[in-house]
Amino acid sequence: GNSVTQMEGPVTLSEEAFLTINCTYTATGYPSLFWYVQYPGEGLQLLLKATKADDKGSNKGFEATYRKETTSFHLEKGSVQVSDSAVYFCALWEYGNKLVFGAGTILRVKS
Amino acid sequence: EPEVTQTPSHQVTQMGQEVILRCVPISNHLYFYWYRQILGQKVEFLVSFYNNEISEKSEIFDDQFSVERPDGSNFTLKIRSTKLEDSAMYFCATQSTSGRGMGPYEQYFGPGTRLTVT
Numbered sequence: 001g002n003s004v005t006q007m008e009g010p011v012t013l014s015e016e017a018f019l020t021i022n023c024t025y026t027a028t029g030y031p032s033l034f035w036y037v038q039y040p041g042e043g044l045q046l047l048l049k050a051t052k053a054d055d056k057g058s059n060k061g062f063e064a065t066y067r068k069e070t071t072s073f074h075l076e077k078g079s080v081q082v083s084d085s086a087v088y089f090c091a092l093w094e095y096g097n098k099l100v101f102g103a104g105t106i107l108r109v110k111s
Numbered sequence: 112e113p114e115v116t117q118t119p120s121h122q123v124t125q126m127g128q129e130v131i132l133r134c135v136p137i138s139n140h141l142y143f144y145w146y147r148q149i150l151g152q153k154v155e156f157l158v159s160f161y162n163n164e165i166s167e168k169s170e171i172f173d174d175q176f177s178v179e180r181p182d183g184s185n186f187t188l189k190i191r192s193t194k195l196e197d198s199a200m201y202f203c204a205t206q207s208t209s210g211r212g213m214g215p216y217e218q219y220f221g222p223g224t225r226l227t228v229t
Contacts, residue, residue, distance in 0.1 A: 004153075036220075043115060044154075044202065044220035089154060097142065097166065097206075099218060101154035 002027040006090045006102035013109050019077040021105045023064075023090035026071065032093040033057075033066055033073040038104075039086045047075075047088070080109045113137040115221035117203050123227045127192050132224045134186045134203030142206040143186045144218065145178065147171070147199040154202065160186065193228045200225050 007022040025033065032051045036044040048057030053068035062077045073090060090102040116135045124130050136143055145157040159166040160178050177189045186205075190197055204218040 041222060043117075043222040044204075046217050049217075091154075097159050098144065098156040099146075099154075100156070101146075103151070103153045104148075 002031065002092060002094050002100050004090050004092055004100055004102035006088075006105050008103070008105070010106035010108055013080055013107070015082055015109055015111050016079045017109075019075070019080045019084075019107070021075040021088055021090075021107070023073045023075065023102060024071050025073065025090075025092050027092055027094075030068065031095075033064070034091040034093065034099065035062070035064055035073070035075050036089040036091060036101075037086045038089065044089060080107070082109045082111050085109045113219075115203055115205055115219050117201075117221035117224050119224060120222065121225045121227070123229065124193055126195060126228055130190050130193055130226060132188045132190075132201050132203075132226070134188075134205075134221055135184060136186055136203070136205035137207075137219055140205035140207045140219070142166075143178075143180070144204040144206070145188045146202045146204060146220075148202070148223075149196075149199045157188075157201075190226075193226075195228050198226055198228045 003026045005024050034049045035047040037047045038044050048059040050057040050066035053066050056065045064073050064075045085108050087104045087106050089104045091099045094100050118133045143160040146154050148154045156169050158168040158172045175191045180186050200223045202223045203221040206218045
């Protein structure tokens with residue numbers, strides 16, 4: 001079946017550092033891909049998405065590009081802030097109305 | 112901004128007891144979901160619900176689980192006889208339209224209910 005693998009955390013960075021969180025997927029066809037973020041005490045929020053190969057999703061300074069050839073959707077941000085500390089989930093949309101998630105990566109940003 | 116709410120935030124129960132987890136969806140949303148995350152593991156799909164019936168369910172969603180929308184607002188997940196391995200964070204999600212065809216559409220998640228079975 002379809003699956004998503006993301007890098008294990010926690011990832012600890014200093015403020016203004018560059019962030020990469022790796023995500024790869026296994027799927028039949030070309031599913032839509034997502035990054036969700038969960039801030040402490042809150043629900044999962046959609047951060048960005050890409051619906052086809054070579055699409056770049058972006059939001060709040062975060063970016064991810066749908067790479068069909070490497071089946072990847074890595075999340076990047078050029079300069080992280082303390083307020084970016086959260087859990088980040090990579091996910092794919094499986095036809096039939098459900099999301100398939102990775103395990104989540106904890107990001108901690110120190111001032 | 113409209114949001115999905117869930118109650119309780121934390122539920123502790125003894126093995127074998129019944130629990131009901133509650134979700135209040137965003138008001139004009141039509142599709143409802145339950146997911147769960149066992150500590151340190153992936154967020155897993157449990158069930159989807161539309162038009163007062165289950166659309167799809169996973170292997171996890173066995174006869175011990177049920178869902179309903181009893182009063183047209185709350186969307187509930189019932190576990191009839193809890194087991195230790197049911198301990199997890201349970202997320203409700205809602206969506207305004209179908210993800211089939213032109214989809215997908217955004218799923219809005221609640222903050223989760225942490226269920227601890229002792």
